[in-house]
Amino acid sequence: MSTVPQGGAAPLRVVLAAEGLRFSWPGMPKPCIDIEALRITAGEAVFLHGPSGCGKSTLLSLLAGVLVADEGRVSLLGHDWSQLSGAARDRCRVAHVGYIFQQFNLLPYLSVLDNVLLPCRFSQRRESQAARGGSAREEAEHLLEQMGLDRNLWKRQAMQLSVGQQQRVAAARALIGQPEVVIADEPTSALDEDRREAFLDVLLTACAVNNSALVFVSHDQRIAQRFARHVLLPEINRAATNAMAADA
Helix, strand or coil, X not given: CEECCCCCCCCEEEEEEEEEEEECCCCCCCCCEEXXXXXEECCCEEEEECCCCCCHHHHHHHHCCCCCCXXXXXXXXXXXXXXXXXXXXXXHHHHHEEXXXXXXXXXXXXXXXXXXXHHHHHCHHHHHHHCCCXXXXXXXXXXXXXXXXXXXXXXXEHHHCCHHHHHHHHHHHHHCCCCCEEEEECXXXXXXXXXXHHHHHHHHHHHHHHCCEEEEECCCHHHHHHCCEEXXXXXXXXXXXXXXXXXX
């Protein structure tokens, strides 16, 4: 699937697409996600925002195949998540998606370096991509340096780090191996202003260099200007629009 920009430029590759997307949590009478269409192209940096409860984290989970839609289609690189088994979705996700979870999801007893290298252990593609300039370990070390994490922390267990340090480790893990899509759920919430700007520099530059699409969720409007495209979720999620209208 592709979309052709105006002026006859070369087609842009659509890496993530949602069509007729509906999702309800079990036991809930109405859907929390109701989106007619959303398309994200390779190399695009998207700032996704909206009030609490409008479905941002749920949408990210649907885009990454962590959740499967009740209706409609969500596809990654043309592959419909709903047509894949759970194991196949896991393999596809680790090979093509870097995910910075809101709660980081680091393995607490593994070292910082081993946490960053985890995608390479589960995906030959990510390992090969990470090793293009040398070795996957060298790429992991390079990412940690870019994130400003001191070398003397790299052998520590993840649970021994501060929240802000864990956040940067999670980002390095998401970027290793040049995934086609990077999904970031509130990744700067625990960083001070200087660390936040440095973090964004690394994340945006890495995605641009690798031509990775970036879907970035945040409440922090101060960083919105760093992104070329803004998506206010209630404007495309009819479930959130209807809920807010009912509460008004």
